[in-house]
Amino acid sequence: MNIRPYRAADRDAVIALWQACGLTRPWNDPAGDIAFCTGRPESTILVGEAQDGGSLIATVMVGHDGHRGWLYYLGVDPAAQKAGHGRAMVAAAESWLAARGVPKVMLMVRPENDRVRAFYAALGYIVEERLIFSRRLDGK
Numbered sequence: 001m002n003i004r005p006y007r008a009a010d011r012d013a014v015i016a017l018w019q020a021c022g023l024t025r026p027w028n029d030p031a032g033d034i035a036f037c038t039g040r041p042e043s044t045i046l047v048g049e050a051q052d053g054g055s056l057i058a059t060v061m062v063g064h065d066g067h068r069g070w071l072y073y074l075g076v077d078p079a080a081q082k083a084g085h086g087r088a089m090v091a092a093a094e095s096w097l098a099a100r101g102v103p104k105v106m107l108m109v110r111p112e113n114d115r116v117r118a119f120y121a122a123l124g125y126i127v128e129e130r131l132i133f134s135r136r137l138d139g140k
């Protein structure tokens with residue numbers, strides 16, 4: 001797999017991959033999320049292309065808020081899972097953050113999502129006992 005930054009021509013393939021991976025939610029607009037993330041220095045989407053044919057098989061959204069780094073939309077094409085691609089995408093996102101001086105990376109997982117918890121545990125991530133407070137700013 002070849003990992004590179006998102007290009008505008010990737011948009012439909014990225015959204016299709018997110019849908020195939022079950023990453024989209026009715027209350028999130030994937031095209032809007034892509035537009036908001038890309039084209040600014042603090043965030044990007046990294047995409048993984050299959051070496052045979054170049055189809056898009058993995059993504060991760062990565063960015064920082066001036067303090068911590070965050071991961072979103074990590075997904076590997078279901079047909080290409082369990083081959084180390086998820087691990088490679090997280091490593092690429094970590095390198096992207098480290099190159100910008102970000103000292104720590106964080107992400108959110110639903111507590112009942114045992115599969116993804118096991119994945120991140122295998123990568124050396126730990127659960128931090130914190131509550132996430134939030135409030136919408138867009139009136140939704």
Ligand SMILES: CC(C)(COP(=O)(O)OP(=O)(O)OC[C@H]1O[C@@H](n2cnc3c(N)ncnc32)[C@H](O)[C@@H]1OP(=O)(O)O)[C@@H](O)C(=O)NCCC(=O)NCCS
Pocket residue numbers: 021022023073074075076077080081082083084085086087088108109115116118119120122123
């Ligand atoms: C989570 C996901 C990205 C993992 O990608 P992947 O390419 O299958 O993972 P890898 O092959 O790189 O696995 C890396 C390690 O995690 C472990 N792992 C992966 N899936 C696992 C599972 N379901 N249960 C236990 N361990 C798992 C692997 O055993 C491997 O460990 P090892 O290298 O020590 O053997 C992929 O399953 C996916 O896209 N899921 C759907 C989308 C999703 O839920 N994304 C996360 C949103 S929070």
